[in-house]
Amino acid sequence: MSVLLQAEHVSKHFPGAGFGSPGTVALDAVSLGIDSARPAITAVVGESGSGKTTLARVLLGLIAPTSGRVLYHGQDLTTLDSETRRNFRRDVQAIFQDPYEVYNPFYRVDHVLTTPVRKFRLAQSKAAERDLIAIALRSVGLRPEEILGRYPHQLSGGQRQRIMVARAVLMRPKLIVADEPVSMVDASLRATILGSLAKLNQEMGISIIYITHDLATAYQVSHNLLVMYRAAVVEAGDAERIVQAPQHPYTQLLISAIPQADTNRVWLDSNREAAGTAGPAGCRFAPRCPRADATCIAAAPPLLKVAPDRAVACFRYPDGAVLSELAEVLTGHDKAAVEG
Amino acid sequence: MMAPTRREDHATQPQSPSAEVLRVQGLRVAFDHPLGLVRAVDDIAFSLRAGERLGLAGESGSGKSTMALAILRMIKPPGRIDGGRVFFDGQDITDLGIEEMRRLRLAGIAMVPQGSMNSLNPVLRIGEQIADALRDHDVPGAEHAARIAELLPQVGLKPEIARAYPHELSGGMKQRACIAIAICLKPKVIIADEPTSALDVVVQRQVMQTLAEVQRNLGAAVILVGHDMGLMAQFVDRLGVMYAGRLVELAPIADIITRPRHPYTKALISSLPSLERRAPMLGIPGLAPLLRDLPTGCAFHPRCAEVFDRCRGAKPEVRQVADEVWVACHLVEALP
Numbered sequence: 001m002s003v004l005l006q007a008e009h010v011s012k013h014f015p016g017a018g019f020g021s022p023g024t025v026a027l028d029a030v031s032l033g034i035d036s037a038r039p040a041i042t043a044v045v046g047e048s049g050s051g052k053t054t055l056a057r058v059l060l061g062l063i064a065p066t067s068g069r070v071l072y073h074g075q076d077l078t079t080l081d082s083e084t085r086r087n088f089r090r091d092v093q094a095i096f097q098d099p100y101e102v103y104n105p106f107y108r109v110d111h112v113l114t115t116p117v118r119k120f121r122l123a124q125s126k127a128a129e130r131d132l133i134a135i136a137l138r139s140v141g142l143r144p145e146e147i148l149g150r151y152p153h154q155l156s157g158g159q160r161q162r163i164m165v166a167r168a169v170l171m172r173p174k175l176i177v178a179d180e181p182v183s184m185v186d187a188s189l190r191a192t193i194l195g196s197l198a199k200l201n202q203e204m205g206i207s208i209i210y211i212t213h214d215l216a217t218a219y220q221v222s223h224n225l226l227v228m229y230r231a232a233v234v235e236a237g238d239a240e241r242i243v244q245a246p247q248h249p250y251t252q253l254l255i256s257a258i259p260q261a262d263t264n265r266v267w268l269d270s271n272r273e274a275a276g277t278a279g280p281a282g283c284r285f286a287p288r289c290p291r292a293d294a295t296c297i298a299a300a301p302p303l304l305k306v307a308p309d310r311a312v313a314c315f316r317y318p319d320g321a322v323l324s325e326l327a328e329v330l331t332g333h334d335k336a337a338v339e340g
Numbered sequence: 341m342m343a344p345t346r347r348e349d350h351a352t353q354p355q356s357p358s359a360e361v362l363r364v365q366g367l368r369v370a371f372d373h374p375l376g377l378v379r380a381v382d383d384i385a386f387s388l389r390a391g392e393r394l395g396l397a398g399e400s401g402s403g404k405s406t407m408a409l410a411i412l413r414m415i416k417p418p419g420r421i422d423g424g425r426v427f428f429d430g431q432d433i434t435d436l437g438i439e440e441m442r443r444l445r446l447a448g449i450a451m452v453p454q455g456s457m458n459s460l461n462p463v464l465r466i467g468e469q470i471a472d473a474l475r476d477h478d479v480p481g482a483e484h485a486a487r488i489a490e491l492l493p494q495v496g497l498k499p500e501i502a503r504a505y506p507h508e509l510s511g512g513m514k515q516r517a518c519i520a521i522a523i524c525l526k527p528k529v530i531i532a533d534e535p536t537s538a539l540d541v542v543v544q545r546q547v548m549q550t551l552a553e554v555q556r557n558l559g560a561a562v563i564l565v566g567h568d569m570g571l572m573a574q575f576v577d578r579l580g581v582m583y584a585g586r587l588v589e590l591a592p593i594a595d596i597i598t599r600p601r602h603p604y605t606k607a608l609i610s611s612l613p614s615l616e617r618r619a620p621m622l623g624i625p626g627l628a629p630l631l632r633d634l635p636t637g638c639a640f641h642p643r644c645a646e647v648f649d650r651c652r653g654a655k656p657e658v659r660q661v662a663d664e665v666w667v668a669c670h671l672v673e674a675l676p
Contacts, residue, residue, distance in 0.1 A: 191623035259570035
């Protein structure tokens, strides 16, 4: 069985604060398979509140979905026995947004590296442990002698975040879920950290889910793109082609809103967002969509497969077949593998 | 009528020296630190024309926010301004008294603070927070309600928002509320410190559109502090690039984007991910230097791709290298 992690129609509802409060749908019926045999970098892009972090947390087993399930090698994450859970914890690693909060300021940074080595008995001796940690640090472009023995406050945000990548690498995972790993570091360091992730994918065959609000970096490093809007995936497929020719009106809006270092481009006065009406069962994007009509307000479009490597949830592309599983349109996966 | 685009705006701008609204001369800020003096702003000079949009870009720790605070004399101990002069509207404001300076803030030079999301008072309604500012500057209480009702639509908020608490607003709306406070006394200069760094791109563009609109209507000049070269390219008329507390390049934006002269400016621009083509992403090698322990010569030399002997020994002065272009780099020939 080659499907490492399979999300099946996962939805997550957060209850409202009191009686009569409707609560929030953070994730709405997302199906996504991660095939560790064909590793790819898949970026999940969307604005705050689009559900991308909820998707990450569901995939990591940190929160249970309200409906649907997440399978690790075919077994439901919520019912894993202790040994399988241990393997899952090793195979699937997380990198979080804040490189300041994850460290205990009283411990040297070595602590976050030695703990997993000991917990998972990755090394037989102290010397082997040191070597293992040194290799992991070098793989993300850090010099062990400059890092080990230091306290978190003595390192920069970029260094701290790269230590987190190194910690994930130590475990030889099959999948890394990185939730906004570069949003708190300087633009000049972003390239280095994302470069380390790309290298892990290429050289070690680790699949990566890169959660971000920054479409430009997503485009630069990933093979696949999932664009989320209000809890659902609205466009999915090959990253290069989506950015060059976005089809969903939301993706088009998102791309046009990115300020680029090109003074000939019209950016500031190019907003063509509509201020329309929403239908309770209609397309979530209809109120802002410049192309919405009565159909969009009446019903919500499903994800339609409009090309072998593209799915769009929009009535403007009626020719596609309804897509049931996102992996169908992602590179590095073929349908047979997903079904098998 | 359609609003004029930025570039038309720039073309019609008066270029005479009389239109200068702010001038900073040799400004220096130091912080006392147990391990030595930290020079956060080192000998910065520039001028701002009426109605102009000037950007100040650099990495975190480059001194750009400190610079903005220093103009308003809002540096807190252990920091202090230890040199230089600031002229506002032709008047030297360097030695103004505390009370006079307080009157000048907001009325003359207003600030949209960094992380505006957290700079609003959570227990006061938006209207009360604007009224606070008006009261502080002796606007009669009878006028407050009318002024607030007029102000909110200017920043794209409904007048009802005056009765809302900050937690009831989205990030973009809070940012708009902060802009409303900043413009409530029609300042001539608005300093916006990373006003959109916590917002999504779509909301960022809306907020920047609002800022551009109110700026045009007031005829105010804007200093935009930030690190996003894309945003700078799209918003400002001129850009100053800061590194380790110094201004290393100052030029019209089209100039700087198409022909960056300082190697640090080049690196900043190329570290911005493109949407046009995929290429290996380039970072700037090394780390920003510690301000209390700067490298000798040019502070950028350990990270510079074009470093040569002179860079290690001598600190390059800021020199004019072309019309309106100022650069501090040994590689660039000064105008004779």
